[in-house]
Amino acid sequence: MVEDTWKVVYKSFKPKEETLREALCALGNGYFTTRGAAEESVAGKYHYPGTYLASGFNRLKTEIAGKWIENEDLVNWPDWTVLKYRHEDGDWIQLSEVEIIGYRQELNLQKGILSRKIRIKDAKGRTSKLVTRRIVCMHNKNLAAIKWEFTPVNWSGNIIVHNGLDGSVINHGVERYRDLNSKHLVVLDTGTMGESGIYLKVRTNQSEIIMAQAAKLLIDGSSVKPIHKEKLPEYIGEEFEVGVAAGKPITIEKIVSIFTSKDNAISEPLMEAKTLVGRTLGFDDLLEKHIAEWKGIWKESDVKLEADNGEDQLVLRLHIFHIFQTYSFNTIGIDAGIPARGLHGEAYRGHIFWDEIFVFPFFNISRPEISKSLLMYRYRRLNEARYAAQEAGFDGAMYPWQSGSNGREESQVIHLNPASGRWLPDHTFLQRHVNATIAYNVWHYFEITGDLEFLSFYGAEMLLEIAKFWASMASFNKEKGRYEILNIVGPDEYHTHYPGSDQPGLNNNAYTNVMAVFCLIHALKTIKKLDKEIAAVLLEQLEIDKSQLKKWEEIIKKMFVPFVGNKKVIEQFEGFDKLEEVDWEKYHAEYGEVLRLDRIMEKEGDDVNRYRAVKQADVLMLFFLFSSDELCDMFGRMGYEFNPKVQIPETIAYYQKITAHGSTLSKVVHSWVYARSRREESWKNFKKALMSDFKDVQGGTTSEGIHLGAMAGSLDLIQRCYTGMDFREDCLFFNPRLPENVQKIQFRIRYRKHWLEIIVTKGKFEIRNRGGWGGQIHITLVKQKVSLKKGETKILEFHHKSTKKKGA
Numbered sequence: 130m131v132e133d134t135w136k137v138v139y140k141s142f143k144p145k146e147e148t149l150r151e152a153l154c155a156l157g158n159g160y161f162t163t164r165g166a167a168e169e170s171v172a173g174k175y176h177y178p179g180t181y182l183a184s185g186f187n188r189l190k191t192e193i194a195g196k197w198i199e200n201e202d203l204v205n206w207p208d209w210t211v212l213k214y215r216h217e218d219g220d221w222i223q224l225s226e227v228e229i230i231g232y233r234q235e236l237n238l239q240k241g242i243l244s245r246k247i248r249i250k251d252a253k254g255r256t257s258k259l260v261t262r263r264i265v266c267m268h269n270k271n272l273a274a275i276k277w278e279f280t281p282v283n284w285s286g287n288i289i290v291h292n293g294l295d296g297s298v299i300n301h302g303v304e305r306y307r308d309l310n311s312k313h314l315v316v317l318d319t320g321t322m323g324e325s326g327i328y329l330k331v332r333t334n335q336s337e338i339i340m341a342q343a344a345k346l347l348i349d350g351s352s353v354k355p356i357h358k359e360k361l362p363e364y365i366g367e368e369f370e371v372g373v374a375a376g377k378p379i380t381i382e383k384i385v386s387i388f389t390s391k392d393n394a395i396s397e398p399l400m401e402a403k404t405l406v407g408r409t410l411g412f413d414d415l416l417e418k419h420i421a422e423w424k425g426i427w428k429e430s431d432v433k434l435e436a437d438n439g440e441d442q443l444v445l446r447l448h449i450f451h452i453f454q455t456y457s458f459n460t461i462g463i464d465a466g467i468p469a470r471g472l473h474g475e476a477y478r479g480h481i482f483w484d485e486i487f488v489f490p491f492f493n494i495s496r497p498e499i500s501k502s503l504l505m506y507r508y509r510r511l512n513e514a515r516y517a518a519q520e521a522g523f524d525g526a527m528y529p530w531q532s533g534s535n536g537r538e539e540s541q542v543i544h545l546n547p548a549s550g551r552w553l554p555d556h557t558f559l560q561r562h563v564n565a566t567i568a569y570n571v572w573h574y575f576e577i578t579g580d581l582e583f584l585s586f587y588g589a590e591m592l593l594e595i596a597k598f599w600a601s602m603a604s605f606n607k608e609k610g611r612y613e614i615l616n617i618v619g620p621d622e623y624h625t626h627y628p629g630s631d632q633p634g635l636n637n638n639a640y641t642n643v644m645a646v647f648c649l650i651h652a653l654k655t656i657k658k659l660d661k662e663i664a665a666v667l668l669e670q671l672e673i674d675k676s677q678l679k680k681w682e683e684i685i686k687k688m689f690v691p692f693v694g695n696k697k698v699i700e701q702f703e704g705f706d707k708l709e710e711v712d713w714e715k716y717h718a719e720y721g722e723v724l725r726l727d728r729i730m731e732k733e734g735d736d737v738n739r740y741r742a743v744k745q746a747d748v749l750m751l752f753f754l755f756s757s758d759e760l761c762d763m764f765g766r767m768g769y770e771f772n773p774k775v776q777i778p779e780t781i782a783y784y785q786k787i788t789a790h791g792s793t794l795s796k797v798v799h800s801w802v803y804a805r806s807r808r809e810e811s812w813k814n815f816k817k818a819l820m821s822d823f824k825d826v827q828g829g830t831t832s833e834g835i836h837l838g839a840m841a842g843s844l845d846l847i848q849r850c851y852t853g854m855d856f857r858e859d860c861l862f863f864n865p866r867l868p869e870n871v872q873k874i875q876f877r878i879r880y881r882k883h884w885l886e887i888i889v890t891k892g893k894f895e896i897r898n899r900g901g902w903g904g905q906i907h908i909t910l911v912k913q914k915v916s917l918k919k920g921e922t923k924i925l926e927f928h929h930k931s932t933k934k935k936g937a
């Protein structure tokens with residue numbers, strides 16, 4: 130049982146776990162995020178301080194094996210947290226070098242505070258108490274602050290306190306990227322200001338983003354004259370001598386302001402940073418407003434869960450916390466996408482992938498303004514996607530698999546297999562299904578919000594361009610009498626080519642083909658939704674004529690989907706079923722449940738492409754994204770008979786056995802697909818998805834950045850999956866089915882103009898129309914239609930069938 134479901138607590142200092150905790154305890158406000166590395170820590174074996182800015186990218190070239198390659202990184206910006214102390218006669222205190230008598234680190238999710246209570250003894254027997262608190266202000270995106278309370282327990286004397294801003298940082302957080310160039314910053318200016326105060330101004334060496342940081346130090350609430358200044362080419366610091374007496378606490382506050390050239394409403398970043406620091410009173414003043422801002426977030430977006438133990442609740446809240454720290458109201462207007470690994474580390478270079486399909490559901494029902502901002506990130510890159518399609522010989526828009534600053538393809542061309550030490554070609558960029566993700570997100574944002582204005586002026590354009598792309602990618606195979614999509618890669622990244630072939634790409638990935646059909650159907654639906662005049666103008670602008678629309682209908686009717694021999698199980702791609710079998714027992718025994726078989730096999734001189742092994746849910750994505758009714762409808766339109774009662778369970782059973790869960794996204798999907806038929810299995814998978822980061826299930830990846838898809842996916846399982854919440858045809862549906870272990874689920878949503886609160890317990894469903902701008906709302910609970918006026922609550926009983934097998 131956890132002490133408090135709002136607090137992540139660590140009761141001892143464990144150097145080896147520090148980098149993981151630094152990612153889990155990162156603080157951010159959607160504008161920038163700073164890892165939870167202790168103020169006095171230094172980047173090295175045990176620590177990796179890092180500060181990342183939403184959309185703060187820079188490109189660098191590196192020569193690898195005689196070839197120049199270019200990568201775009203999420204830049205690690207100057208470390209603003211530097212704060213350390215020493216005894217007059219001693220070295221700077223480092224926790225790994227002193228005797229720790231007491232230690233407690235706490236991340237308060239409710240208030241957004243990272244704190245530590247430490248008691249240490251030095252070699253001379255001097256015991257000191259240090260209480261530290263840190264915030265990255267949610268109420269003002271340009272501010273952060275640290276407060277220390279220092280108490281000498283059994284001694285009196287002087288300490289030296291050092292306050293610094295470190296611009297010498299590089300991107301060094303991911304071991305396998307370390308052969309690549311990593312120095313992104315040029316220091317433009319450093320200096321001091323006022324009686325005490327420091328500043329640093331840097332610029333990225335390619336993207337030319339300027340960041341200015343200004344900091345002041347207050348001792349017992351006042352500014353004090355420093356005794357020493359440290360001005361190095363890439364570093365600025367000040368030192369203060371402070372007299373302390375046994376048993377008497379003193380406070381040290383560091384107030385920091387950060388501005389960049391990407392900010393709105395500024396003159397020049399350094400001037401703004403200095404001004405804001407000057408105007409800021411102190412830590413406590415900021416704290417109050419910061420807490421109030423978080424209070425507002427939690428009020429609307431908390432997801433309450435009563436289940437096995439408080440840990441489930443705690444971790445769900447940790448996920449909400451990190452989602453908002455990565456993307457909040459502060460991010461709206463910044464032109465940022467949502468990075469797959471948060472702003473918490475350097476893995477995947479802060480790039481934006483299809484993972485957003487797992488993140489949108491949370492924002493759609495909780496903060497649709499954020500969903501819209503994410504879609505606008507894509508919209509602004511539509512021209513780049515058009516260019517990419519044209520270059521590849523297609524029509525419409527082809528969005529990149531990995532997106533960064535300007536929307537060009539940022540996937541790496543070669544990657545290092547850390548298991549073998551070899552650099553290998555990377556063809557995962559052929560995951561064109563990312564385009565369907567964007568279309569799916571546009572449509573679902575619209576379904577939930579009814580935002581016809583967005584659809585009319587932005588969403589439709591993306592959807593139609595994506596539809597054009599699929600229509601041009603689909604080629605007619607006369608023998609099959611069907612359309613095919615060739616030379617692509619599906620979500621399962623273990624397979625990027627056919628065994629023995631030196632050409633990358635696979636044919637007819639079922640997920641991609643069905644998603645392409647989804648896009649075409651919804652592009653046609655969108656045209657009907659739009660005002661006739663707007664639709665006509667758009668079609669003309671996008672050069673979509675009647676014959677093109679006819680072709681779309683034709684492709685929908687004749688899209689090819691592969692099935693294995695029994696014609697029931699959907700085949701991942703053409704030829705998948707004929708691949709060789711893996712000796713799963715051997716690999717699981719040696720490497721555990723979660724496998725990076727691609728890396729392991731390459732190290733062994735083998736190739737995972739030869740085998741029937743799946744990195745992560747691929748075909749099963751279809752059962753995650755669509756209800757069986759929707760699937761029946763789509764397969765029906767394609768001219769396939771689809772019997773969900775037989776084909777869904779058989780397809781799940783086929784892939785379940787051969788999935789290595791090499792991506793944290795996989796468990797989310799596996800939990801979802803079992804939710805109706807095998808609730809205990811669903812819950813087991815939910816727990817795995819839930820603990821992906823908290824327990825670092827992949828053994829070391831979380832310290833390089835959280836997995837936002839799995840974090841948001843675990844919330845989605847509670848909110849949409851177990852309540853059976855669905856938004857279709859202008860209606861809101863519920864069909865709850867709680868896992869045995871769940872006693873209660875409670876959360877708030879915004880659906881169109883209605884603000885609702887939902888409480889589901891065993892057999893009982895409660896819905897409150899708690900406000901908003903809409904009047905009466907109609908919902909469907911299981912098959913019962915219910916209407917609800919503003920202010921009204923309805924309690925409905927529903928039948929809860931057990932899915933436990935007899936005797937289980």
Ligand code: BGC
Nearest residue numbers: 469477482483484622745792
């Ligand atoms: C997964 C992808 C995912 C990416 C970023 C990869 O390991 O296979 O599906 O988009 O990580 O999270």
